Every structure is written in C-alpha cells, then in structure tokens.
Amino acid sequence: MARISLQHVSKSFGGGHGPSAVKDFCLEIEDGELIVFVGPSGCGKSTTLRMIAGLEEATSGAILIGGRNVTHLPPKDRNVAMVFQNYALYPQKTVYDNMAFGLYVRGEDRKEIDRRVKAAAVSLDLEALLDRKPRQLSGGQMQRVALGRALVRDPDVFLLDEPLSNLDAKLRVKMREEIATLHARLGATMIFVTHDQVEAMTLGDRIVIMRDGVIQQAGKPLELYDRPANTFVAGFIGSPEMNLVNGQLVEDGERLAVRSGDLTLRIPENTFATQEKNVTLGIRPEHLVIADGSPLEMSVSLVEQIGAQTYLLGMIAGHKMRAVFERRDEIRSGDKVPIAFPTERLHLFSSAGGATLRKTEGRVAVHAKECA
Amino acid sequence: MTNHVETSSMTPDDQPLDQKPVRRQPSSQHQDATTGDGGSGKSFGKLAARLGLYVAVIAVCIYSFFPIYWMMISSLRPMDRLFLDSSLVFWPPDLASYTSLFQQTNYLVNFMNSVLMAVGTIVISLVLSAFIAYGATRLHFRGKTTLVASMLFAYMFPPLMLAIPMAAAFRWLGLTNSLWGLLIAHLAIALPLAVWLLWGFFKSMPFDLEEAAMVDGCSQFEAFIKVVLPLSAPGLITVGIFSFLLSWADYVFALILIMSDQKKTLPVALASLLGAHDLRWGEVLAGASLIALPLFVIFIFCYRHFVAGLSAGALKG
Numbered sequence: 001m002a003r004i005s006l007q008h009v010s011k012s013f014g015g016g017h018g019p020s021a022v023k024d025f026c027l028e029i030e031d032g033e034l035i036v037f038v039g040p041s042g043c044g045k046s047t048t049l050r051m052i053a054g055l056e057e058a059t060s061g062a063i064l065i066g067g068r069n070v071t072h073l074p075p076k077d078r079n080v081a082m083v084f085q086n087y088a089l090y091p092q093k094t095v096y097d098n099m100a101f102g103l104y105v106r107g108e109d110r111k112e113i114d115r116r117v118k119a120a121a122v123s124l125d126l127e128a129l130l131d132r133k134p135r136q137l138s139g140g141q142m143q144r145v146a147l148g149r150a151l152v153r154d155p156d157v158f159l160l161d162e163p164l165s166n167l168d169a170k171l172r173v174k175m176r177e178e179i180a181t182l183h184a185r186l187g188a189t190m191i192f193v194t195h196d197q198v199e200a201m202t203l204g205d206r207i208v209i210m211r212d213g214v215i216q217q218a219g220k221p222l223e224l225y226d227r228p229a230n231t232f233v234a235g236f237i238g239s240p241e242m243n244l245v246n247g248q249l250v251e252d253g254e255r256l257a258v259r260s261g262d263l264t265l266r267i268p269e270n271t272f273a274t275q276e277k278n279v280t281l282g283i284r285p286e287h288l289v290i291a292d293g294s295p296l297e298m299s300v301s302l303v304e305q306i307g308a309q310t311y312l313l314g315m316i317a318g319h320k321m322r323a324v325f326e327r328r329d330e331i332r333s334g335d336k337v338p339i340a341f342p343t344e345r346l347h348l349f350s351s352a353g354g355a356t357l358r359k360t361e362g363r364v365a366v367h368a369k370e371c372a
Numbered sequence: 373m374t375n376h377v378e379t380s381s382m383t384p385d386d387q388p389l390d391q392k393p394v395r396r397q398p399s400s401q402h403q404d405a406t407t408g409d410g411g412s413g414k415s416f417g418k419l420a421a422r423l424g425l426y427v428a429v430i431a432v433c434i435y436s437f438f439p440i441y442w443m444m445i446s447s448l449r450p451m452d453r454l455f456l457d458s459s460l461v462f463w464p465p466d467l468a469s470y471t472s473l474f475q476q477t478n479y480l481v482n483f484m485n486s487v488l489m490a491v492g493t494i495v496i497s498l499v500l501s502a503f504i505a506y507g508a509t510r511l512h513f514r515g516k517t518t519l520v521a522s523m524l525f526a527y528m529f530p531p532l533m534l535a536i537p538m539a540a541a542f543r544w545l546g547l548t549n550s551l552w553g554l555l556i557a558h559l560a561i562a563l564p565l566a567v568w569l570l571w572g573f574f575k576s577m578p579f580d581l582e583e584a585a586m587v588d589g590c591s592q593f594e595a596f597i598k599v600v601l602p603l604s605a606p607g608l609i610t611v612g613i614f615s616f617l618l619s620w621a622d623y624v625f626a627l628i629l630i631m632s633d634q635k636k637t638l639p640v641a642l643a644s645l646l647g648a649h650d651l652r653w654g655e656v657l658a659g660a661s662l663i664a665l666p667l668f669v670i671f672i673f674c675y676r677h678f679v680a681g682l683s684a685g686a687l688k689g
C-alpha cells in the first residue's frame with residue numbers, strides 16, 4: 001500500500017510532438033484511498049492510468065509510488081496491478097494459472113502461491129472455476145478472475161480501467177459493491193477509471209474529473225456535487241444535468257440578481273465574487289421546488305415517471321429547464337406548475353471560461369491546484 | 373469430415389461455439405425442403421449438386437495422386453518386371469529397389485544432408501522470423517508495411533534467377549560447394565514467407581495480453597516468450613511446415629550451389645542417378661518415394677494446423 005504522487009505529468013503521443021493527451025496532471029493520492037478518474041471519452045483517463053502502470057512513458061513530469069520515483073521504471077518494477085477493460089486474461093491458461101502467473105514470474109514459493117491463489121478464489125467465489133479456461137467463463141466470472149489476478153499479487157496500487165463497462169447493468173451494480181467491499185477490506189490504494197458518474201459517486205473516496213487531458217476538479221463526491229468548480233463539472237456530475245442559464249448580474253433593489261430575459265433571480269449575499277457582469281446561473285433539477293403562489297411557472301412539455309421521482313421538462317420564463325420532484329402523479333404534459341428557485345441552492349459561474357464565482361469560504365480550494 | 377461432426381454427440385462443454393454452424397445446417401435444409409413449393413425437385417437438385425461435387429473432388433484427387441501412387445507402387449515392384457507389369461495392385465511387394473538404392477548410392481549421406489538443411493532452415497527461420505515479425509508489429513516506424521511486403525519481392529523471380537547471383541556471391545564469400553551456403557540460400561527463401569505469416573499472426577494478437585504480463589512482472593521479452601509465443605503455436609507450426617517444404621523440396625539451389633556428391637541433398641542426388649549411364653528407374657522411384665514420405669507424414673499430422681495458421685495469417689495479414 002502506498003501514496004501516489006503525480007507531479008506535472010504530461011503525455012503527448014507521436015514521439016512527444018503530437019497533441020497532448022494529458023496536460024500538467026497534478027494529484028496526491030493518499031495511502032488506501034480509492035480515487036476515481038471520470039470524464040468523457042478521450043479525455044485521457046486511460047493514458048494517465050497507463051502512465052502510472054508504466055505502460056506509457058510520461059513525456060514530462062514525475063510519478064512517485066510510495067515515495068519512490070518510478071517515472072522511468074518498466075511496469076514490472078512498479079509493483080502495481082492492473083485490471084483491463086476487456087480483462088486480458090491469458091486464454092491458454094486456466095483460471096488458476098491466470099491468477100498464479102504474476103507470482104510465478106516473481107519467483108514466489110509454490111506453496112505460498114497456492115495459498116494466495118486459493119484465498120483469492122475463496123474471496124471472489126471462484127473456487128469451482130479454477131480449472132476452467134477463460135473462454136469457458138461468463139463476463140462476470142472473467143471480471144472476477146481479472147480482479148483475482150490483481151488481488152493475489154498484493155501490489156502497492158490497484159489500477160482498474162473501466163473494469164465494469166462490459167457487464168450488464170445488474171452485474172455492474174453487484175461488481176461495484178464487491179469492489180467497494182474489497183477496497184474496504186484490503187485498505188489498498190486504488191485508482192478506478194470510469195465514464196459512469198454513478199460509479200464515480202458511489203465508489204470514490206475522491207473523484208478526479210478530466211476533460212481534454214486536464215483535471216477539471218478533484219474532490220470528494222459531495223464536494224463536486226455541492227461546489228462544482230466550473231460549468232463542465234456542474235453538468236457532468238448529477239443526473240439529470242444541472243440547468244444552466246446565461247445572464248447578466250444586475251442590481252435588484254438592495255440585492256444582486258441575475259437577469260436573463262424574463263427571468264430575474266436574486267443570488268445569496270457574500271457567496272459569490274461579483275466583479276464580472278456576464279455570468280452563468282446554475283440550479284440542479286432536484287433543487288427546484290413546487291411553490292404555490294410563486295410568480296414563476298413551468299409549462300411542462302414532458303413528464304417522465306421513474307417510480308420514486310417525477311422528471312419534468314419544460315419552459316420557465318422562456319428558458320428550457322428540467323425539474324425533479326418526489327413522485328407527483330397528477331402532473332400532465334401541458335400543465336403549468338408554479339416553481340421557486342431556493343436562493344441558497346444557486347450556482348454562479350463566469351460566462352467566460354465557466355469557472356465558478358463561489359468564494360472559497362476560507363477552506364482549501366476545491367480546485368485541482370494541488371501542486372505548489 | 374463434416375458428417376462426422378454432425379453425427380457425433382459431444383457435450384456442449386467440450387466443443388463450444390464452433391460446432392453450432394455445422395449443427396444448424398441440416399435443420400435449414402429441412403426448412404428449405406418443406407417450405408418451398410417445389411420441395412422434392414429442389415432437394416433432388418441439391419442431391420445432384422452434391423453428387424457432382426463429390427465426383428469432381430474424387431476426379432481431382434485421382435488426377436493429382438495417381439502419379440504419386442504409381443511412383444510408390446513401382447518402387448515396390450520386382451526390378452525385372454518394372455516395364456512389363458502395369459497392374460495397380462499386387463502382392464508381395466519387393467524391396468529390391470530399396471536395398472539396391474542403399475547399397476549402390478550415397479542415399480543415407482544425402483538423406484542426412486537434406487535433414488540437416490531442413491532442420492537448420494526450420495529452427496533458424498522460426499527463431500529469426502518470430503523476432504523480426506514481433507518487432508515489426510510492436511515497434512513503430514514509417515513504411516513498416518511496405519518493408520514487410522517488399523520482403524516477398526523475392527518470390528516474384530524464378531528460383532534460378534536468385535540462385536545464380538547467390539552462387540556468385542558465395543564464391544566471393546568462400547561458401548562454394550558448402551552446406552552452409554545452401555542453408556543460407558534456403559533461409560533466404562524461407563524467411564520472408566515466415567515473417568509475413570507471423571506478422572499477420574502477431575498483428576491480430578491484442579496488446580492487452582502482453583501489457584497484462586508486463587504489469588504481472590514480465591519484461592517485454594519475457595511477455596513475448598511466455599504469453600505471445602504459446603498463443604502463436606498455430607502460426608509457428610505453419611511456418612515450420614513451410615520452411616521444411618521449401619528446404620526439403622528444393623532442387624534448384626542445391627543444384628547450383630553444391631557440386632560434390634557427398635554434399636548433395638536428396639532431390640539433386642536422385643536426379644544424378646538419372647544422369648548416369650544406365651537409367652536405374654527402380655532406385656529412382658524408391659528414392660523419390662522416400663523423399664515424399666515425410667511430406668505425407670506431415671500432411672496427415674499437421675494439416676489442420678497448417679490450414680488454420682495459413683488462413684489466420686492470410687485473413688488478418
């Protein structure tokens with residue numbers, strides 16, 4: 001188990017001259033932490049993970065594992081274990097040998113190998129499958145073998161690159177829980193890559209959101225939810241997406257407000273920096289409330305019942321918005337629903353660049369600037 | 373072949389996947405026959421087509437195997453009856469041609485020469501082509517495909533056109549009339565094809581497996597040896613067979629590069645029997661049968677791998 005330190009790590013393909021896949025990546029991962037890299041396709045999650053594993057060499061920057069500078073070491077000398085998206089099990093070897101291979105290669109004692117493989121097989125419920133070949137396994141079983149292969153090695157770091165994406169929805173949830181349990185039991189440092197925000201929110205001690213090779217924000221799941229660093233994070237975390245409205249900061253009596261067309265909303269005092277005029281206002285669909293007598297109305301164009309909740313899509317003062325409420329059976333498409341915007345739930349971003357205007361409340365920044 | 377698979381009752385565990393398409397065949401035929409309005413006419417047409425196919429296959433087989441059969445059967449005929457008797461089957465066989473071959477010619481020496489060349493060609497071409505092909509798939513450099521494809525350039529010329537300049541070059545190198553020279557020549561024709569085949573093979577192999585092995589504790593070289601090579605067995609077998617065929621059946625290079633009787637390989641030694649004052653057909657046929665024997669053995673034991681490796685390399689190459 002070990003701390004991982006990524007210092008100004010960059011990667012560009014094509015001999016270091018191509019466009020960069022990862023830019024100035026700085027992150028400190030604590031011992032035993034489960035970190036989730038999340039972001040849209042092509043944002044550099046896998047590349048970052050592969051640089052930590054040693055499968056790609058960083059173009060610049062340094063990678064430390066347990067205080068040891070591993071930037072230029074080959075994968076075998078880093079003591080990391082990796083679970084690949086398509087499992088990458090050795091097709092000619094049995095389940096047992098797949099799990100034992102890494103120990104054989106390292107010249108472990110046969111008895112010790114046997115003990116560790118059996119133990120991993122028990123904890124992953126693979127005992128009955130040890131003599132099978134990978135092609136005789138289901139996707140979920142292959143997934144567990146891949147996990148087992150990592151587990152027996154007792155590595156400093158577990159790296160998991162979208163390990164659940166080939167599984168069906170039910171199995172994903174089950175495996176997600178198994179990984180969480182495993183992490184809790186082992187207390188191992190893990191990095192988990194996904195593009196699924198639910199996986200990210202539920203698994204991660206901390207989440208790192210990336211876009212175009214750049215960290216957008218790194219923080220605890222609820223921090224990201226409550227105080228997104230920019231509009232990208234605001235839109236990425238939370239489902240349905242946060243409603244975003246471009247507007248201007250204006251004086252509304254004593255208080256400051258955001259005006260956009262017919263919509264004028266007061267903003268909380270002393271929460272946001274107010275130098276900029278052009279701003280983006282954000283509010284999560286689940287934070288809108290139905291308030292009888294409110295001057296604002298949503299003319300509903302779509303109602304989605306998903307059981308516990310009711311999703312609405314409609315226009316509020318000329319702006320298309322989504323809203324989520326506790327189950328409301330009576331709302332129909334075409335209805336007008338009185339809506340209120342709780343002031344303390346509002347988010348404010350700069351229109352230029354999309355960075356949050358929230359003042360940092362004396363706390364350490366939510367932002368990704370971890371490197372000095 | 374297919375009949376056998378259709379009727380045999382294997383458990384699904386033994387034979388996953390590849391059995392399915394074969395099994396489905398009869399049921400789809402059945403459907404055709406019952407749903408079509410001219411049902412019986414259709415199935416009769418199908419039967420006729422199938423019969424025609426069998427006849428054609430048998431004809432081709434007879435056409436290509438008859439000379440070989442004739443060669444073998446003639447080598448077992450009593451020598452004095454060789455030109456009198458034309459029966460296709462007879463008993464008992466007479467080994468006189470063979471004994472005469474071994475007593476009166478250098479057959480065993482020549483046989484050993486051929487074996488040496490074949491084994492040398494197989495081993496060296498396997499090792500070299502595996503490394504070259506792996507390097508060519510995993511390293512990045514410009515014009516890679518062109519380079520590998522251009523190795524096959526040599527096959528555009530008749531062997532004689534390669535052998536003559538080679539002979540000149542070997543004289544300069546002091547390799548005239550040397551089995552080493554011949555080995556180099558055999559490698560020169562075996563390697564390009566070997567690299568080409570394995571290149572196609574390695575290209576189709578996912579990088580993930582090596583990467584998994586490297587994370588598991590292997591160097592790239594170990595990953596290649598321990599993970600990639602075992603998975604490439606069909607390709608390696610194909611390459612081995614090809615190298616063997618090219619070396620074992622080579623006549624032109626051995627003819628041009630080797631002079632002394634003691635160093636001749638089988639095909640050339642055999643041909644020189646024909647050139648002698650009396651035509652000893654019995655011995656020639658016996659020798660030729662012995663040359664062909666390993667080819668049959670290989671065909672019987674390896675042809676599945678051979679075909680598999682060939683199509684894998686060809687399709688994905």
Ligand SMILES: Nc1ncnc2c1ncn2[C@@H]1O[C@H](COP(=O)(O)OP(=O)(O)OP(=O)(O)O)[C@@H](O)[C@H]1O
Pocket residue numbers: 013014021039040041042043044045046047048195
């Ligand atoms: N071997 C490579 N050569 C050139 N470019 C590459 C290579 N590998 C990745 N890239 C590029 O680097 C960028 C980041 O890729 P990466 O695989 O890290 O994305 P990702 O976040 O893992 O995406 P996904 O969610 O689709 O897996 C992409 O633009 C990709 O095209």
Ligand SMILES: [Mg+2]
Pocket residue numbers: 045046047161162
């Ligand atoms: Mg990826």
